[in-house]
Amino acid sequence: MATRTRLPRQAAQSTNYTFDESDGSADAAGSASSDEEEYGRKRAKTSKGKGKPRKRIKGNDSDEEDEDDFAPRSGGLVVQLDNEEQPELVEYEVKRVDFGKLLPLETLREIFGYLHPSTLYQLSSLSKTWRTIVKSDFMKPLWLDLLRGPPTPKTEFQDMKRVVVGYDDPEPIPSLNGDEVEPFRLATLLFDKTCENCERGKVYTCDRYLFRRLCYECRDLNLVPTTDVGKGKTYRDLHPATLQVVASTPLPPRDLRYGRNQRSWVLISDLRDASETLEQLQLEDDADSSNKYAETSLSAKSVQKTLGRAKRLKKSWSTSRAERGKALEAELTQKYSPRVKEYVLDRLASKEEHAKLATWIWKRWSSLIDLQDVVKTEATAFDTRVQSYRLAAIRKHLSDEGIFPPSTLKHSSWSSHPLVKRTEPLTGEIWKAIRPVLYRVIARYVALNIIARCGSRKRTKKDDDESDVEAALKRDLLKKPKSVSADGWKWVRPLLAELLKHAKQPEKPAAPLQQGPVLTKEQREVKNAFFRERYEKALDMLPSQKGRFYAPRFGEFLVCPTVQQLYDDAEFAVDNSTYDDDLATWAEHLDAIFEEMGDHVLEVRLSALTAILAATTEMSADDMEDLGADALADPAYNDSFFTRASSWVNCADCDKFGSLIEILKHRHECHPLSSPHAGSVKLTADAPRPQVELSLEVACAWSAVLELAKIDADKPNFKAKDLTKALGKQDLAWENGPRGTKHRQTWSNLIEAVCRHARTAHRRQDVLAVPVIVLRKPYKPRRGRGWLW
Structure with missing residues (x-):
């Protein structure tokens, strides 16, 4: 059955997570007048014509690309395949049936009864038809049975054995506000992985106390301890009764350390919404002259202390202390105005029902760590069974036709072909379509074995004329062997002739790259130790x-002209017995070596200056070429110039972004060049490798970030902490970035992403559009989505 993955954003927008009762027609995917429209059974339009041809997939497990299985024996001909071969089209039609439109609803409900509730919820994401069926009132009893779970067995000891004597009915789902809980909305809370705030699929478990699905990032930004509400000036404008009516959770934002007095957390949005409601009720009471009540001096801090004390008393084992805690809450409630008191009492009753439902969720679903794994396991097991049935059916067809012997079918890797591994049942039409492709794969395996055997016989012939030997071998190759049947030769002969066109002798391996003087292993170790000591x-x-960060790395140090001349000397520093003489020779060249290290520093600063000016100014290419060491003497390009925010650069070997001195330090620590040979390329003093770089795309993005943070880009001694402090809890987003980069992220991650994608575009000889960077405020939960309100 063809499936379609429902986007999390669409799923979140089409589902209401509150437990407020509403008209059943509003919950359906589309309201309808008839029963068929109610369950999503609309008449489908018939389409004529065959399905689209399916392309053959070329992958690593394809038999035509598996060189290990077709490797010839020693001395054989090497076959070079055409890498630009066009993919082969296999045309066949798979008839797919939408059982949601054919099977009776009673049959579907019976089938759904064997599914896990998380699997049934994922089934609602296939299409509108399936979603309407799963959400319909007809499936409501099934949802209730699946969510309650199977009956609990009762056991007793009989004859020293535990025996099941009966079953207890599962605990029913607690009601909410006197009404039955909507089962599909409860399933959405339990099994949906989409965060209600950021709408990203990062939720692993729901918060059973707040009845919200929030990811770790959103919990960090929006949850505050109740002990912090009564402190400071942040929440001093809240109504005193806010903490008494707002929902709290004992689950911390994430697995981090927190104070011992922080035992409950509340959502900032819930605090604001509850406070606004209470203030409105307070204003109505103040305006009503008929209600006379005593003025009180309550504050959020005093209410928080009273509630904390009452909570501790109610948890005590002593009955009198528990009664005293309830009396404190009742006494606190009596101090409010009439409308506020009525609202508080109503919310307290609702909180008790919510607590019962949270306890039921913990008892029923806390044992499952990740419910999504159940769906993945069931889907993987089903696909594996379908693939095994398809493989067995294809193997039976090949054996019954008998074109190739069983030994060939056993060793040929036709079973790993993508056409064999598809998760579709094998029908007669599909076998007729894929049969030629599989026989060509097997025939190619036989042809390569024939080439390997004839090539190995070439070594036994002692003919002086190699061309005559090659001609004789090719004549022998085109003769049918006895081990191949007449029907099999019809498949092997064309492929054999085609493979011979690409046959050639194996090429000699290229000579290894010479790295310095030819020395023994011990001499090389002595020389490297000597030069490493001199470098330190x-x-x-x-x-x-x-100065250590500006200095060259060890590999760059070895390509300095004087150092390289000493290193290439096959008699210098190869024996510890001549250490004193070698040290004296080194001392004679020490001044020249320091001078060359100073030239390296000038080259690094000059290359960094060129990269910065090319990306941040409108200097022409001719002006860039005229820049020399004299430009570094300009006071405008002194040390303070390289500490400005506008002079930050990228590391040439990774995406690290920072000031010049920070990047050079990073290169010494994270990219130590221990040899002058970078891969297969040898460094030279005439063409040094670049240390830093700055692309135009990164410069534009960095300028936009500084402008959003309101930071002066030309101010010297700029630090990363200055930008982090200026942005605060706000993140950034690359609005016109490639796929996977448009989400909110920190400024460092954003700049690294721009650098990474800019380099990829430059390798394709392309450029990125000017990055559009915007600010993203901290996540704020949406109003009207909670269960309490």
Whole structure:
């Protein structure tokens, strides 16, 4: 059955998560007058014509690309295949049936009774028809049975064995506000993985106390401890009774450390909504002159302390202390105005019902860690069974036809072909369509074995003329072997002739890249240890720590002209017995070595200056070429220039972004070049590798980020913490970015993403559009989505 994955955003928009009773027609995917329209059974339009041809997939498990299975024996001909071969089209039609439109609803309900409730909920995402059926009132009794679970067995000990003596009915779902809970909405709360705030599929378990589905990020941003409500000036404008009516949860935002006094959390949006409702009721009481009540000096802090004390007393084992806690709550409630008191009492009763439902959810569903795994396991097991049945049916067809012997079918890798691995039942029409493709795969395997055997016989012939040997072998190859039947030769002969066109002798391997003088392993270790020690001593002689970061890495140090000349000397520093003489020779060249290290520093600063000016100014290419070491003497390009926010650059080997000195430090720590050979390319002093880079796309994105944070880009000594502090809890989003980059993220992740995609576009000889960067405020839960309101 063809399936279609329902987008989480669409699923979230079409489902109401409150338990308010509403008209049944509003819950359906579309209101209808007849029974067929009520259950989504509309007459489907018939379409004529065959299905679209299916492309053959070329993958790593394809037999035509598996060189290990077709590798010839030693001394055989090597067959080079045409990599630009067009994919083969296999045309056949698979008749798909929508059982939701054919089977009676009673039959569907009987089938659904064997499903896990999470599987049944995922079934509602296939199409509008299935969603309407699953949400219909006809399926409501089935939902109630599945959510309540199977009966609980009662056991007793009889004859030293535990025996089942009966079954207890499952605990019913608690009512809410005196009404029965809507089962499909309860299933949405339990099994949907979409966050209600950010609408991303990151929710693993719902909050059974708040009855909300919130991801970890949204919980961090929107949950505050109740102990913080009465402190400071942030929540001083709240109504005093807000904490008494708002829902709280004992589940922390995430698995982080928190204070011992922080035992409950509330949503900021719930606080604001409850406070607005209470303030409106308070205004009505104040305007009603007929209601006379005593003025009280309650505050959110005093109410929080009283509620905390009452909660501790009610948890006590002593009955008198529990009664005292209830009396404190009742006494606190009597201090409110009439309308506020009535509203508080109503909310307290609703909170007790919510607590019963939360306890039921914990007892019924807390044992399952990730309910989505149940759906994945069931789907994987079903696909595996269908694939095994398809493979057995194809194997039976090949054996019954008998074109190739069973030994060939056993060793050929036809069973890993994509046409065999599809999760579709095999019919007669499908077998007729895929039969030629599978026989060509098997015939190709036989042809390559024939080439391998004839190629191995080539080594036994002692003919001086190699061309005559090749001609004789090709004549032998086109003769039918006895092991191949006449029907099989009709498939093998054309492929054999085609493979011979691409046959060639194996090429000699390329000579390995020479890396310095030819030395023994022990001599190479002695030489590397000597130069590593000299390199560390040279760094220690630098005047500051900052100079160590500007200094070349070890691999770059070895390609300095003087150092390279000493390193390439096959007699220098290859024996520990000549250490003193080698050290004296090194001392003679020390001044030249330090001068070359200074040239490296100038080259690094000049290349960084060129990259910054090319991306942030309108200088022409000719002006860039005229820049030399003299430009670094300009006071405008001193050390403070490279500490500005507008002068930040990227690492040339990764996406790290920061000031020049930070990037150089990062390269020494994370990209230590221990050899002058970077891959298969040898570094030279004439063509050094770039240390930093800055693309135009990154410069535009960085400029937009600084402008949104209201930071002066030309101010020196800019630090990353300054930008983080300016943005606060706000995140950024790349609105016109490629797929997978438009979500909210931190500024560092955004710049790295722009750098990564810009490099990819440059490799394709393309450029990105000017990045559009916008601010994203902290997540705020939507009003009217909670269960309490």
